[in-house]
Amino acid sequence: MGRPITDTDRRAVRRHHAAGMSRNDIARKIKRSPSTVSKIAADAGLTFDRAAEVATATAVRKADLDSRRTELAATLHDVAEREIGRMTQPQLYFEWGGSMHSYAERMQPEPTPADRRTMMATAGAALDRSLKLAPPKTDPGEQGRSVIGDLMAGLARDYATRHGGPPSEAEEEPEAAADGQ
Structure with missing residues (x-):
């Protein structure tokens, strides 16, 4: 069994942790194992998480x-x-x-x-x-136009599927016909 954790160890871990030292650096400094330093830090509510x-x-x-x-x-x-x-x-x-x-x-x-x-x-x-x-950037307006073009083509295909063919040129919108009268 390893030597017991002392209050001196706890104070040293808190002090070095507050100074920004890593777990392994603290372990070397106080001559304890990294796992002991982790246990002391966990008991004190300290972490060595540096993800951010x-x-x-x-x-x-x-x-x-x-x-x-x-x-x-x-x-x-x-x-x-x-x-x-x-x-x-x-x-x-x-x-x-x-x-x-x-x-x-x-x-x-x-x-x-x-x-x-x-x-x-x-x-x-x-x-x-x-x-x-550095590949060239695509023009956002051009990309938007292609999306609208794809949408219109899809709507035309849907119309042709439902009605057996594309709309004729002579067909008018009902509202447009009412406005013209």
């Missing part, structure tokens, strides 16, 4: 990651735009070598087709990764 703190920290971490992901997506878009812009700009080409180890350079009005393909591949990869990091 953990939830807040998790939410903050997610917000930070969302912000970093958005910044990275913007950087990738910048890379794509830069590569696309280079496709029509003058390009410097150089050669180094030969038996005399000579250097030669020439300026061309545009990159070669092979270089343009590479630039396009780089831009495409950057845009693809960017859109995966």
Whole structure:
């Protein structure tokens, strides 16, 4: 059997708990087992439940990651735009070598087709990764219009099922006919 819990242990647990120490830190500090500290805390009506703190920290971490992901997506878009812009700009080409180890350079009005393909591949990869990091948001108005369109199509199908076909153009609403008279 372990050593009995003393009033000194109880006071130390209350004091360290009030200071915000964790159960395991208190156990190390007072040289008791974590289960003993838990028992003392429970008897004193204290808890080590940090769910609210953990939830807040998790939410903050997610917000930070969302912000970093958005910044990275913007950087990738910048890379794509830069590569696309280079496709029509003058390009410097150089050669180094030969038996005399000579250097030669020439300026061309545009990159070669092979270089343009590479630039396009780089831009495409950057845009693809960017859109995966931060997918475009759908327009809420557009989404609402599609919901209304789906609702109207469903009502038309229901009408056709009940009445054996779509409403004719000549049919008028009863109230509209009464107003016209």
